[in-house]
Amino acid sequence: MIRGRVIKYGDDVDTDVIIPARYLKHGADPQVLKEHAMEDLDPEFGSKVRERTIIVAGRNFGCGSSREQAPLALKYAGVRAILAESFARIFFRNAINVGLPVMEVPGISEAVEDGDEVEVDLERGLVRVLGRGGERVLRGTRIPEFLMEILEAGGLVPYLRRRFHAEDSPDTG
Amino acid sequence: MRTAIEKILSRASGRDATVGEIVEAEIDVYMTHDPMGALVEDALDGMGAGVRHPERVVAIQDHFVPAKDIESAILSMRLREFHRRFGFGAYYEVGRGGICHVVMPEEGHVVPGDVVVGTDSHTPTSGALGAFAVGIGATEMAAAMALGKLWFKVPPTILIRGEGAFPPLVHAKDFILKVISAIGTDGAVYKVLEFDGPAIRGLEMDERFVLTNMSVEAGAKTGFISPDGVTLSYLEKRSSRPPRPAYSDRGSFEDELTFDAASLEPLVAAPHSPANVRAASEVDEEIDQAFIGSCTGGRLSDLRAAVRVLRGRRVSEGVRLIVIPGSRRVYREALRMGLIEALVESGAAIGPPSCGPCLGAHLGVLGPGEVGISSSNRNFRGRMGHPESRVYLASPSTVAASAVTGRVTDPREVVG
Structure with missing residues (x-):
């Protein structure tokens, strides 16, 4: 169960505003990514984001570039999950691969206000909204099981490390 | 009735791949470049894995070259060292290659029927040669390099038909902008845009690449143009690998949209x-x-x-x-x-x-x-x-x- 406070955005949040290309020369430096996440879209993001932030957005979140620095920047900034009407496909896969939970939740952008508290049950694909207008539950698209395993491992790198070196870590078999 | 993409993914996964299924497909060509090479190598090291088919990897210096500052010089060095460590099939140094999506087809790295992955969202460019070419992230690339294959959800295909012929001073760019404005930036998310029709068949390869490249601006997983005489004469003298052309069966498309090239104006x-x-x-x-x-x-x-x-x-x-x-x-x-x-x-x-x-x-x-x-x-x-x-x-x-x-x-x- 992931719980957090909502920062809400609209449709077509692209990777160039999530982390502008001018910072890509720094590779995947966590400090740089964290500092500049979302700065071209929302200069206040850095001060709004807290350890328990959940981003809620409209359609086509993460469209544009294949840069993995986009989900990494949000993860390093303290975002715990992203719920959107829909995602651009490369961003969706990149987010899972770096261990940042993402889920498609139809109707989420209407049901949730900036600052609402939400609780995400990835296993069951449910989102509980604890908003000003009372509590309600939305149904999202459940993440396929093999992707849940990647998320649970903390991303594709630790997941495959375990697979390639199963003999090194007997208790994860 | 199957789409060309279903046929390519069936061949590459060794099973009957139909729309909506998740399959593991063998990768024919891997492409990475200076902004992402270091991330791929770090992910590989993190996995404790090597590169299964280094001869299938093409590494290209194209984003921050010639190096504009110390940070980009380091990224460039990292790609160079990554290549030296594994001995990739091809490596393009500054001045000897160019933009990855121009170089990949031009130097004959892609042939019809290939499954191509690249750490850049415009990798679908090579789809204009009749390949299944998709953009992926750096960690995903490391996984693909380590395993020799990658999972794909078999996408449905939307047929974009171009009727008529392009008027003077009107280009493939105008056509694809028209398509994107009609279906929206998320109009093809998780889908393939396949281009066909007399207007498309009348275009040289240089122009066709623009269509598949910008399919991703409509959210598409990739763009595709089945091979014809123009494709095959382009490939002649460029690649010695045999093509494995795949064609969509009539009626296999999820949707069909028609655009009239003859009535297009500069957009x-x-x-x-x-x-x-x-x-x-x-x-x-x-x-x-x-x-x-x-x-x-x-x-x-x-x-x-x-x-x-x-x-x-x-x-x-x-x-x-x-x-x-x-x-x-x-x-x-x-x-x-x-x-x-x-x-x-x-x-x-x-x-x-x-x-x-x-x-x-x-x-x-x-x-x-x-x-x-x-x-x-x-x-x-x-x-x-x-x-x-x-x-x-x-x-x-x-x-x-x-x-x-x-x-x-x-x-x-x-x-x-």
Whole structure:
């Protein structure tokens, strides 16, 4: 169960505003990514984001570039999950691969206000909204099981490390 | 009834791949470049894995080259070292390759029927050769390199038919902008756009690559054009690998949309979305910079089109025109044909083959409040520089005409 406070955005949040290309020369430096996440879209993001932030957005979140620095920047900034009407496909896969939970939740952008508290049950694909207008539950698209395993491992790198070196870590078999 | 993509993924996964299924497909070609190579190598090291088929990997220096500062020099070094460590099948040093999406087809790295992955979202460019080519992230690339295969959800295909023939000064760029404006930036998410019809068959390869490249601006997983005589004669002398052409069966498409190329006019995508499309003639805005280059505007046909507009004319006093040939081959051919001389004569600044200012990194970054018109593929906020700059996307003819007049201009007004 992931719980957090909502920062809400609209449709077509692209990777160039999530982390502008001018910072890509720094590779995947966590400090740089964290500092500049979302700065071209929302200069206040850095001060709004807290350890328990959940981003809620409209359609086509993460469209544009294949840069993995986009989900990494949000993860390093303290975002715990992203719920959107829909995602651009490369961003969706990149987010899972770096261990940042993402889920498609139809109707989420209407049901949730900036600052609402939400609780995400990835296993069951449910989102509980604890908003000003009372509590309600939305149904999202459940993440396929093999992707849940990647998320649970903390991303594709630790997941495959375990697979390639199963003999090194007997208790994860 | 199966789509070409279902057939390619069936061959690559060794099972009957139908739309909606998740399959593991063997990868024929892997592409990575300077901004992502270091991340891929770090992920591989994190996994404790090696590269299963280094001979299938193509590494290309293209984004921040020649190195613009110390950080980008380090990324460049990392890609070079990554190649030396594993001995990739091909490596393109600064000055000897160019933009990955121009180089990959041009140097014969892709043939029809291939499954291609690249750490760049415009990897679908190679789909114009009848391949299944998709963009992926760095960690995903590491996994694919380690395993030799990657999972894909088999996507449905939307057929985009182009009727008629393109009028003079109207390009593939105008066609794809029309398509994106019609279906939206998420109109093809998780789907394939397949292009066919007389208008498409009448295009040379240089122009076809623009269609598959920009399919991703409509959210598509990839773009695809089945091979024909134009494809096969392009591949001749470039690749020795045998093609495995795949064709979609009639009735296998999820949807079919028809666009009339004959009635198209020069278009632009206004700031800040490739779907924000209008006629070039309807836009009244002065520009500061014009850019002809990138993986959708730096091929030989683009430079030829630009020179057709610019020859005997001069770039407007208040405008910088930046031209960057997409590859060494394009550059050399353009020199041989006298195109570079004509461009310099008109007042253009020529840059070395690279991505240049397309992604706002160097060689022509826009300042606060500046307006650019560009033959590239993205105009998101801040894409080409300062977040307060604004970018119009257009064909090379429209960019060249705008450079002459100093404002967004329909090239038919200049060439007449």
